Amino acid sequence: MSLKNMLCKHFLKTTQGFSRNILKYYQIINNGSIKEVRNIGIRKVHTTEKSPRILITGGLGQLGTECAKLLRKHYGNENVILSDIIKPTEESLSNGPFIFADILDFKGLQKIVVNYRIDWLIHFSALLSAVGEQNVPLAVRVNIEGMHNVIELAKQYKLRIFIPSTIGAFGPDSPRNPTPNVTIQRPRTIYGVSKVHAELLGEYYHHRFGLDFRCLRFPGVISSDPPGGGTTDYAVAVFHEGLLTQKYECYLEPYTRLPMMYIEDCLSALFQFLNTPKELLQRRVYNVTAMSFTPEELFEELKKHVPNLKISYKPDGRQYIAESWPQVFDDSEARRDWGWKHKYNLEKLVESMIHDVRKNSSSKRSMKEVNSYV
Numbered sequence: 001m002s003l004k005n006m007l008c009k010h011f012l013k014t015t016q017g018f019s020r021n022i023l024k025y026y027q028i029i030n031n032g033s034i035k036e037v038r039n040i041g042i043r044k045v046h047t048t049e050k051s052p053r054i055l056i057t058g059g060l061g062q063l064g065t066e067c068a069k070l071l072r073k074h075y076g077n078e079n080v081i082l083s084d085i086i087k088p089t090e091e092s093l094s095n096g097p098f099i100f101a102d103i104l105d106f107k108g109l110q111k112i113v114v115n116y117r118i119d120w121l122i123h124f125s126a127l128l129s130a131v132g133e134q135n136v137p138l139a140v141r142v143n144i145e146g147m148h149n150v151i152e153l154a155k156q157y158k159l160r161i162f163i164p165s166t167i168g169a170f171g172p173d174s175p176r177n178p179t180p181n182v183t184i185q186r187p188r189t190i191y192g193v194s195k196v197h198a199e200l201l202g203e204y205y206h207h208r209f210g211l212d213f214r215c216l217r218f219p220g221v222i223s224s225d226p227p228g229g230g231t232t233d234y235a236v237a238v239f240h241e242g243l244l245t246q247k248y249e250c251y252l253e254p255y256t257r258l259p260m261m262y263i264e265d266c267l268s269a270l271f272q273f274l275n276t277p278k279e280l281l282q283r284r285v286y287n288v289t290a291m292s293f294t295p296e297e298l299f300e301e302l303k304k305h306v307p308n309l310k311i312s313y314k315p316d317g318r319q320y321i322a323e324s325w326p327q328v329f330d331d332s333e334a335r336r337d338w339g340w341k342h343k344y345n346l347e348k349l350v351e352s353m354i355h356d357v358r359k360n361s362s363s364k365r366s367m368k369e370v371n372s373y374v
């Protein structure tokens, strides 16, 4: 059996345990190219391979805790180390190791990688688009200097490194509907600039030093955990405030179309991509998305469940950011190369969010912050 064939088998083994998604089954054909053969349903499969030890930076942000839960299910609680500089809640401490890690402290990071024998690094630490504009020097430090530290660390210790990018890595000169994987990128926020920088440096380290750098450009991610300082956050805030008070004041215009994705799809993409054999990757940075909608379309869907919901609009600086971003994201390359497939459309997203937010109503304070942009 050729190496490529073995890797593909391993890919199926490791990703089959995940979610009810459908993965594409690939087969290596004679000339060495990879051909999609059929779709398979996913079952739980036990693999005998050693689990990677994974460090998650910025672990207490919107994606970290849920990502850790998912990875711990697959790789064991002790193999996934959540880290941040923020004080953790009881819940964040309950399922596995949590440690202090400052991404601006290179020596401290080295110590963690050595002491915990880290294999993979998932680097979530970043200031998002709206909050980055309010403190550009801090965004430069966290998003750019911090990224320099983790990428150098990954090179030194031969780690697989995942860094999320975003629709915010595009700008007003980019085609907006649809926005392909490779096109003009001239973002106008420091967040976007830092993400293009991460994409390019990661690709460079991959080609120059063989670094296993992987990056997905996410759309707005919608979860019951509050995001912190993004432009797409209205699509989370409306669930919290709408369900609590039956009213919501939106900071974007009703017609502002943006690509979006439910958290489960986001983590599903991340997990599947992290486990894709490198032979299947035609590139190191992929667009992924699930849907696109405007505030008006989201609120109409939500009103089916909350008929008395009152919406008003008061656009602020985030409108300018949103107007420079993709409206529809073309993720056909991810679908073609490693079988990406989303599960949640607008209807399912709204149903799931109502369920999640009702279950977890602890985030009222943070939602106030989401709506206070200067």
Ligand code: AKB
Binding pocket: 128, 129, 130, 165, 166, 167, 168, 191, 218, 219, 220, 221, 227, 229, 230, 231, 232, 233
């Ligand atoms: C933001 O709005 O800044 C983020 C993003 C789309 O990257 N949610």
